[in-house]
Amino acid sequence: MIISGFDEVVSFLNSTEANCTLFVPTNKAFEKALPEEPPMEQIRQWVWHHISPGVDPCEDQLPSWDVTLNFVAHITNSNIHATNGIIHVVDDMLSAPSPASDTLDYLSLGISTFNLGLNKTGVTNASDGILSSGGTLFAPTDSEFANLGFAANALLFSGHGEKYIEALLEYHIVANQTLFTNIYYAPGKEAEDRS
Known part of the structure; x- marks a missing residue:
């Protein structure tokens, strides 16, 4: 599991004080985006770009299933509830905002x-x-x-x-x-x- 290499991310996601929305890429998304091992700092940045503060269920923020995030990613499974937030599965990696x-x-x-x-x-x-x-x-x-x-x-x-x-x-x-x-x-x- 990629996030296990980042103690601060694991701590944040395990905290019951930090409600968040987590966009989890599918295995195919990882294979497509990471054909070879990138530097750890780049992986850290990618991980944080998949975490959003607050709990945002699809019906509240993204009412249509025809939503594209970062111009390429689509939500394939949504509203998976966790004790400190909600998870949406996406079919592509989210990237840092462009200029x-x-x-x-x-x-x-x-x-x-x-x-x-x-x-x-x-x-x-x-x-x-x-x-x-x-x-x-x-x-x-x-x-x-x-x-x-x-x-x-x-x-x-x-x-x-x-x-x-x-x-x-x-x-x-x-x-x-x-x-x-x-x-x-x-x-x-x-x-x-x-x-």
């Missing part, structure tokens, strides 16, 4: 105007640093930019409008605060359930 710019590039369909603005102004690099400790990025779609009209977009993406598009884009970044539809992670605090 915001990489995620936006991956999801570029429908937000290419927003991406263009981020790259043109350099806000992309700033957002990676700002969001590295947690944060939320609100990405307006191409149709929302189109609603501004041709003249406004022409100004925003011209040399004269660069400071305005930069300010507009920075307004869409909430640093150090992770917002979900019903959970709020404030800087350095536990999750606050808003359901």
Whole structure:
């Protein structure tokens, strides 16, 4: 068992004071992701990325079975109750969050105007640093930019409008605060359930 090599993880998972949600990859997921033995620190990071604070049953957080985590993993068995949390089995390894710019590039369909603005102004690099400790990025779609009209977009993406598009884009970044539809992670605090 991989986690047995990490005393702090075993202690955390055995504690009745720490309620958590554990995403456990299937054996096939491990075989696919770990064809050879990676360094112990990389394994430690992977293990911690599969543990989420709080108890999150699928019907509360993930109401649809058609849920993809980290763009590749699907929940194959859910809501396995434990004394200190809940377990969901996933068919692929979860990975550390990518920098915001990489995620936006991956999801570029429908937000290419927003991406263009981020790259043109350099806000992309700033957002990676700002969001590295947690944060939320609100990405307006191409149709929302189109609603501004041709003249406004022409100004925003011209040399004269660069400071305005930069300010507009920075307004869409909430640093150090992770917002979900019903959970709020404030800087350095536990999750606050808003359901």
